[in-house]
Amino acid sequence: MYKLIDLKVGSTCNNKCVHCCAANDVRDKNLSLKKIKNKLNEFINLYKTIDLTLTGGEISMRRDFIEIMQYIEFHKKLGNIREVHLQTNGRKLSDTNKLESTIGVVDYYLIALHGHNSDIHDKITGVQGSFDETVSTFKQLVNRVNAAQIAVQTVINKLNYKYLVDTYKFAHEELGVTEFNLTFPHPMGDAFDKAITPTYTDVKPYINAAMYYFISKDIKPLPEALPLCVFDSEYRKYISNINDTRFIGAVGYDQDGNLLDYLELSKEAHSKYEKCKSCLANDKCEGIWNEYVELYPNECSLPKPIVHG
Numbered sequence: 001m002y003k004l005i006d007l008k009v010g011s012t013c014n015n016k017c018v019h020c021c022a023a024n025d026v027r028d029k030n031l032s033l034k035k036i037k038n039k040l041n042e043f044i045n046l047y048k049t050i051d052l053t054l055t056g057g058e059i060s061m062r063r064d065f066i067e068i069m070q071y072i073e074f075h076k077k078l079g080n081i082r083e084v085h086l087q088t089n090g091r092k093l094s095d096t097n098k099l100e101s102t103i104g105v106v107d108y109y110l111i112a113l114h115g116h117n118s119d120i121h122d123k124i125t126g127v128q129g130s131f132d133e134t135v136s137t138f139k140q141l142v143n144r145v146n147a148a149q150i151a152v153q154t155v156i157n158k159l160n161y162k163y164l165v166d167t168y169k170f171a172h173e174e175l176g177v178t179e180f181n182l183t184f185p186h187p188m189g190d191a192f193d194k195a196i197t198p199t200y201t202d203v204k205p206y207i208n209a210a211m212y213y214f215i216s217k218d219i220k221p222l223p224e225a226l227p228l229c230v231f232d233s234e235y236r237k238y239i240s241n242i243n244d245t246r247f248i249g250a251v252g253y254d255q256d257g258n259l260l261d262y263l264e265l266s267k268e269a270h271s272k273y274e275k276c277k278s279c280l281a282n283d284k285c286e287g288i289w290n291e292y293v294e295l296y297p298n299e300c301s302l303p304k305p306i307v308h309g
């Protein structure tokens, strides 16, 4: 197993998403190119060969984005970096030169699309025209890489949860995307707000409608921060299998440059309600974000515990 490194290159972003959990991030606004190179070298010296996830903020808006790609390519050719995952809102990848610099360097693109039209998506991102730019990137990218390398990430929030199926339909049928992340927000930063983060009970029917759509299209979505009780019984086996086999361990760094083990942090970051004690999935379930329980202390915000196999 190669060490998975989560490299957050900064917190500056060209979107102002309503659900942004990094809104109060105190880390460097942007790591300089030199710091990014140093961090990569440190990780490579420590672990020899790494898998790399690039996150932000928004990395593709940087002026030195192409140089970052070139440096990663250099290490890939040396065999120091095996796989590269890019988390992006995709807007600036609509610039052909930037997109081209990722080809053969990035193995997996995780692109945020929060609605099936500009009304919803732009309202969520807070930037008019962001939908068109992101869609343009999808359209260019599907012609340059294998469809299995492109995934849509839709962060579920109060503005879009009723349109999940429309969003996935649009991404699959209009843009040709076949990979999907079904992501519940981490209620931190701007997302710590009942006007932004819905309850699990609210989203349950829409999540299951989305699952019905995915299964009908032979699509295998990846759930994030969605406990088993949110899914109808017919989808639980699939979700359990994904949860059992998925590797979520990654290493990053804090604002002082110290190493962070995300698997360890994840255990401390989750809570359960009293009613979870009666749930058949309790032993395996990692629970829900601490901040969610803080935001919604009433147990009704979680669907009923699982009492039948």
Ligand code: SF4
Residues within 6 Å of the ligand: 227, 228, 229, 230, 272, 273, 275, 276, 279, 280, 281, 282, 285, 286, 287, 288, 302, 303, 304, 305, 306
């Ligand atoms: S343990 Fe709690 S959060 Fe987890 S599936 Fe059961 S009821 Fe849901």
